[in-house]
Amino acid sequence: MSQDLDALYQEIILDHYKHPLHAGLREPFGAEVHHVNPTCGDEVTLRVQVDDGVVTDVSYDAMGCSISQASTSVMADLVIGKPVAEAMDIHQAFLTLMQGKGTVVPDEDVLEDGIAFAGVAKFPARVKCALLSWMAWKDATTQSGSVEPAHKEI
Amino acid sequence: MMMEGLLPELDVIRKDFPILERVLDNGQSLVYLDSANTSQKPQVVIDTMVDHLEHHNANISRAMHQLGAESTEAFEGARDKVTAFIGAPSRDEVIFTKNATESLNLVANTLAWATGDLAIGAGDEIVITEMEHHSNIVPWQLLTQRKGATLKWFGLTEDGHLDLSNIEELINERTKVVSLTWVSNMLGTINPVAEIARRAHEVGAIVVLDASQAVPQLPVDVTASGADLLVFTGHKVVGPTGIGVLWGKRAVLEALPPFHGGGEMIETVRMDISTYAGIPHKFEAGTPPIIEAIGLGAAVDYLAHVGMEAIHAHERAITAYALEGLATLPGLRVLGPLDALQRGGAISFELDGVHPHDIAQVLDSRGVAVRAGHHCAKPAHARFGVQSSTRMSSYLYTTPAEIDALVEGLEYTRSYFKLS
Numbered sequence: 001m002s003q004d005l006d007a008l009y010q011e012i013i014l015d016h017y018k019h020p021l022h023a024g025l026r027e028p029f030g031a032e033v034h035h036v037n038p039t040c041g042d043e044v045t046l047r048v049q050v051d052d053g054v055v056t057d058v059s060y061d062a063m064g065c066s067i068s069q070a071s072t073s074v075m076a077d078l079v080i081g082k083p084v085a086e087a088m089d090i091h092q093a094f095l096t097l098m099q100g101k102g103t104v105v106p107d108e109d110v111l112e113d114g115i116a117f118a119g120v121a122k123f124p125a126r127v128k129c130a131l132l133s134w135m136a137w138k139d140a141t142t143q144s145g146s147v148e149p150a151h152k153e154i
Numbered sequence: 155m156m157m158e159g160l161l162p163e164l165d166v167i168r169k170d171f172p173i174l175e176r177v178l179d180n181g182q183s184l185v186y187l188d189s190a191n192t193s194q195k196p197q198v199v200i201d202t203m204v205d206h207l208e209h210h211n212a213n214i215s216r217a218m219h220q221l222g223a224e225s226t227e228a229f230e231g232a233r234d235k236v237t238a239f240i241g242a243p244s245r246d247e248v249i250f251t252k253n254a255t256e257s258l259n260l261v262a263n264t265l266a267w268a269t270g271d272l273a274i275g276a277g278d279e280i281v282i283t284e285m286e287h288h289s290n291i292v293p294w295q296l297l298t299q300r301k302g303a304t305l306k307w308f309g310l311t312e313d314g315h316l317d318l319s320n321i322e323e324l325i326n327e328r329t330k331v332v333s334l335t336w337v338s339n340m341l342g343t344i345n346p347v348a349e350i351a352r353r354a355h356e357v358g359a360i361v362v363l364d365a366s367q368a369v370p371q372l373p374v375d376v377t378a379s380g381a382d383l384l385v386f387t388g389h390k391v392v393g394p395t396g397i398g399v400l401w402g403k404r405a406v407l408e409a410l411p412p413f414h415g416g417g418e419m420i421e422t423v424r425m426d427i428s429t430y431a432g433i434p435h436k437f438e439a440g441t442p443p444i445i446e447a448i449g450l451g452a453a454v455d456y457l458a459h460v461g462m463e464a465i466h467a468h469e470r471a472i473t474a475y476a477l478e479g480l481a482t483l484p485g486l487r488v489l490g491p492l493d494a495l496q497r498g499g500a501i502s503f504e505l506d507g508v509h510p511h512d513i514a515q516v517l518d519s520r521g522v523a524v525r526a527g528h529h530c531a532k533p534a535h536a537r538f539g540v541q542s543s544t545r546m547s548s549y550l551y552t553t554p555a556e557i558d559a560l561v562e563g564l565e566y567t568r569s570y571f572k573l574s
Contacts (some may be wrong), residue, residue: 041541
């Protein structure tokens, strides 16, 4: 029983939960979104700043469980400093991992600390928690007008 | 362990509910503490529904054959059982719906279309409370927005009761409807509904009671409750999903216009105009959930056989034991009254440093099923400055040992998240 739990609550996740990276709302920002998970009430307000096609800042104010908080922290740390196109590819890789029902082997080179969420994919009720801020980031980035047309339909 | 108030034949009761024997995927025995969400079903309910499907299935009121007669008799028999169970003065006042949500929407929508004394318009007020389930908030928001009326509400005291200090002001000559929950699904609070109904009736308002958490736990007499209209759902009273009840005083139900139009709710239909059936059929358009209604009939019979006084005493004993156990955990805060005499069997709580989802996940790994989230009562959570909570809820089959398993599970949760 605690094996299953340990697969879900990796140390990396608990570390990010206790010490979230890039937390707080900052300026400047090109777009701000507010996303909620209606079934549980988890919420995130997230801002994105893109300069010359590079994600220069992701800042946020989030309330939620360890999975959603850690996922927000990992996501922000992964995409800050990346060109938007590359960040979108990372987003897609994380989405594929989460929707894989535990069958997808994550690429550590792409997802870094994000691979710790592989266990979450086996808990269908928690996948939404992990995806909340990733979806908010994609929405904000799209709204900021910095997405190449080819990516808009993802 | 034997404590005062527990059902004397708890072991026998538990054997009536086959799911309680369930062993979960991780090898853990089920500890089901989510009955305010939905209750488990006794064998007699399951058997009654299966028997009807196997031997008596036919549409009701429109099939001129033996099976049709048997099916109609069983369906109308279920109405009689529900009538007796809630002390309704007449079986015609008991209307079958899909669930409590549909019952409340039926009331709010037909009030929007009502003429005469019940009509709602600009300047009129509807009063609810801050502890309502979303299903007793949103239909009234829709109604007041559509009719230009005003929605008002009772606030809550710090200890989870309705703040009645401004009742005279809040319920006034402009008030047309007062709609409130009898027992809160989140705080557990039992509200003084008869007292509030008295004030509402003084000013000529009608009273709608959401009894979804009350009918499962308390002996209910609709007349004594003070309600003009009262709703509950089948699946929380050991019945199936897909069946709910609206009870209303004859005069109110007759004054309300029809809700859904269709078969069974008519007297006669011409191409230009129709006339409608009397209650209850006026509000039961289309083929109803027949098997579900029959299952509900078996369910309330089962509860009546055990005895609602005895079930209420059991719930109180288990709730008191749970409150005692939860109080031993550092950093745990119960939302709502701390006195078991003033509350129902749903206990929502916060545990410092661990989010409700994570609590529910750790408990689930030990076989303990609870609910985590806002329990469809976001405003009540906001009132207490919390976004979500964990809720345990007991029923007539809950044992003190299951409460022990919850408390041990919460101790384990604290250590898992390194809070000790």
